[in-house]
Amino acid sequence: xxxxxTIAVAVLxxxxxxTAIRSIESIIASPKVDSIxxxxxxxxxxxxxxxxxxxxxxxxxxxxxxxxxxxxxxNLIQALEYLAKxxxxxxxxxxxxxxxxxxxxxxxxxxxxxxxDSVALSPMLHRDQIKKNSSRYYQNVYMYGxxxxxxxxxxxxxxxPFGSTYKVLPNQLKPKKIGNYKVFYSSNSIGTxxxxxxxxxxxxxxxxxxxNYPKYEDGWLSWxxxxxxxxxxxxxxxxxxxxxxxxxxxxxxxxxxLTNARWNGSFWWRYEITAYFSRIFYQVVLLPFRxxxxxxx
Numbered sequence: 001x002x003x004x005x006t007i008a009v010a011v012l013x014x015x016x017x018x019t020a021i022r023s024i025e026s027i028i029a030s031p032k033v034d035s036i037x038x039x040x041x042x043x044x045x046x047x048x049x050x051x052x053x054x055x056x057x058x059x060x061x062x063x064x065x066x067x068x069x070x071x072x073x074x075n076l077i078q079a080l081e082y083l084a085k086x087x088x089x090x091x092x093x094x095x096x097x098x099x100x101x102x103x104x105x106x107x108x109x110x111x112x113x114x115x116x117d118s119v120a121l122s123p124m125l126h127r128d129q130i131k132k133n134s135s136r137y138y139q140n141v142y143m144y145g146x147x148x149x150x151x152x153x154x155x156x157x158x159x160x161p162f163g164s165t166y167k168v169l170p171n172q173l174k175p176k177k178i179g180n181y182k183v184f185y186s187s188n189s190i191g192t193x194x195x196x197x198x199x200x201x202x203x204x205x206x207x208x209x210x211x212n213y214p215k216y217e218d219g220w221l222s223w224x225x226x227x228x229x230x231x232x233x234x235x236x237x238x239x240x241x242x243x244x245x246x247x248x249x250x251x252x253x254x255x256x257x258l259t260n261a262r263w264n265g266s267f268w269w270r271y272e273i274t275a276y277f278s279r280i281f282y283q284v285v286l287l288p289f290r291x292x293x294x295x296x297x
Contacts, residue, residue: 006034007105007194008088010079013096014041014069017050020096027094028058030105034088035060039079042069073217076191077207083195084204092194097246098124104243108194111178117234119199120225122188125242135169135233138187142219160213162223170233181239188236191218192244193225202228 009027013020024036038051040063048065055061064082066075076093083091090109101107104123112121131137140146145161170185177183195203203224213220222236229235 005032005109006088007032007090007092007109008034008083008086009036009092009094010083011036011038011094011096012041012072012075012079012191013038013043013047013051014072014075015043015047016096017043017047021050021054023094023096023098023100024054024061026098026100027092027104028060029102030100032105032109033060035062035086037061037079037082038063039075039082040065041071041075042066073211073214076217076221077210080200080207081204084200087197089197090194091197091200094192095190098192098244099246101243107179107181107239107243111181111183111237111239112194112196114178115183115234115237117229117232118185118237119196119229120188120236121194122186122190122192122236122238123194123242123244124190124192124246125184125238125240126188126190132171135166135171135187138219138222139165139169142216142223162213162220162227164227164231166226166231166233168233170236173233175240178239181241184238184240185234186236186238188222188238191221193221193236199225199228 007030011020011024011027020038024038027033028036036058038055038061040048040051042065043051048063051063055063064078079093083093090112100123108121108123112118115121142162143165170187173185175182175184206224206228209224210217210220225235226232
């Protein structure tokens, strides 16, 4: 396998070996994945044992253990710096609460190779990414540092602004068709994203800036995709249906399962109407049932 058409993956985890293992096994199912590096941020001995067992199962897995917990931002920085040194054409940073579809790697590479103006791909299609004003909301909150509170009827400054702005709002551009996917231009702010190698090598030179925005690392990473790509609205793309899906169990994104739009791995989550009823079932039936079972224990 030539590195020009392969993906190297960094998975971030901390005391979440069960979901991490399921996530990694879904990632590694794609033949386009050359190697996976697990960045564990000081997990318990039991979690480390589970991850070490997994690494013994696959030859292209490597576990990188922090001696102590250094926090999400520092773990993210070291993972990105590690990826930037590799020769693979595509580099994927992934949270440990994601499931990937069977052919996610092949499809992601095909989409990026047919998107010369884009530097990154978000494999998860989030409902916020296809809302009419999603890019404007991201611009106001992250670039300007302001949030409009409807109940008070005024703007509230809540975050240190990243600065600058788009030339054109990404979601004002029409989506394009690539293969079986409709591709959206989006303002992505989640921690699972696939980069082109050439871009990540530029981004990494300024990666220390991310420390200035604690708790908003994902937002800064998305902003950086635009900033280092001359604020082109085509910088980040998201395929529809999505190639990744957040676990239903409570994790880094909470119950983010409720806000996923469409997913390629299941009929129920692939289309908007079936996703709508699936969310209702999850909220009205499944969550109360799980709560009842916990009470019985």
